[in-house]
Amino acid sequence: MAVHMKLYDGGRAPNPRRTRIFLAEKNISLPVEQVDLGALQHKSPAYAAVNPLMRVPALVLDDGTVITESVAICRYFEALHPDPPLFGRGALAMAQVEMWNRRLELHLLFPVSHVFRNSHPAMKEMEVPQVPAWAEANKPRIQEFIRLLDIELKHRAFVAGDAFSIADITGLVAVDFMKPAKLAVPDEFTNLKRWHADVSARPSASA
């Protein structure tokens, strides 16, 4: 079967956006097919044949092999195109990038996603059942984490150190995802605001 490498993308959703920003930072362009999440196209039998978990993004390689999970797709291209390194270089930097990427997922991106999915009226048919009490339970945890993140960003340019990394990409999409989840970064978190302005000003942010 002749297949050609293709990325199944999903518009404004945070995970497809992570992959697009990563590829833009690496200067990699790929054939892309849009999956219309609003029309529930990711739940169609055709897409379920690509990814039985019915999530975007998904990368199809030339031989038909499918890689899903945004960070797994990023790691594939990091191995093939190591420059600039976005997962760190050397044992310590690699561990620190992994640590911060996970902290930003576990304590920011995923909780913000839980708030959005369990409270936004537009998600009523996708998140069954919505659990509004779970959305509420996440809100103070998000505030507590961004307070810690603001302190961390006082003394360094980027989330995981002096170099831009995938942890900054995760942070950017997570903070931007707060808006549709009806959450806000308090003005007092000036270090976090400065970092957010910096990463938002990179050309990749509009990918």
Next chain:
Amino acid sequence: MAVHMKLYDGGRAPNPRRTRIFLAEKNISLPVEQVDLGALQHKSPAYAAVNPLMRVPALVLDDGTVITESVAICRYFEALHPDPPLFGRGALAMAQVEMWNRRLELHLLFPVSHVFRNSHPAMKEMEVPQVPAWAEANKPRIQEFIRLLDIELKHRAFVAGDAFSIADITGLVAVDFMKPAKLAVPDEFTNLKRWHADVSARPSASA
């Protein structure tokens, strides 16, 4: 300041166990300090100074640098001791291990953890507030994922392919964590049961 490398461990909790199994597979032994989660020792000011997010495990390096997040600690040792490779070797295998490790986290370990934390009486004081409706919402999703996982395991020995990887470690601790969460793997999932018996029989499983 003279510090020596030390791992803050947390007994039976799934994340500390992931790190211990990984180190056992690599044949690495480290000085360990136990953090008593039952006594809320991870919430003490002394431990918060090590990890402000108050989670275990945490690795302290000789120079005092702290690495948290179980998978970040594993990646640190993977870089220093590449054999046997537990994160895959080569772009495709690395992506597939990352994909499966994340699938097992996002659709099994984390949902099981949500069920445990939001429904178990012993977690009443740690998970405030408990949201029993969120625990219930996760249960059918867990069943649906292990059904897919059983199909995947029909044609290969390990979660991410023919070689044991960190994805198997995540899967093992996730399935074992189902018991305290009062969840069970149905007997009909014979491929999943075979895989679980195999990985449980490895010496590392008791680490």
